[in-house]
Amino acid sequence: MPPDRRRFLPPWAIVENRESFVVVDRTGQALAYLYFEDEPQRQMSMRRLTKGEAYRIARGITRLPTLLGAPK
Numbered sequence: 001m002p003p004d005r006r007r008f009l010p011p012w013a014i015v016e017n018r019e020s021f022v023v024v025d026r027t028g029q030a031l032a033y034l035y036f037e038d039e040p041q042r043q044m045s046m047r048r049l050t051k052g053e054a055y056r057i058a059r060g061i062t063r064l065p066t067l068l069g070a071p072k
Helices: 040-046 049-062 063-071
Strands: 013-016 019-026 030-035
Touching: 013 049, 019 040, 019 049, 049 063
Parallel strands: none
Antiparallel strands: 013 019, 019 030
């Protein structure tokens, strides 16, 4: 698919909020929300990722356009 016809335009970026990371495309469209909690008791009860885990997953998501566009 030509790049100008893609629905979610790269590059994708990570926006950090108080309790989450949001992966957005070039136009600011939110593509994924990754919620985190670093207080161990709340993390277990809320079943959330740590901030580091959430960031690593968000970073992996931002790499998808490059990985999917790589020649086979």
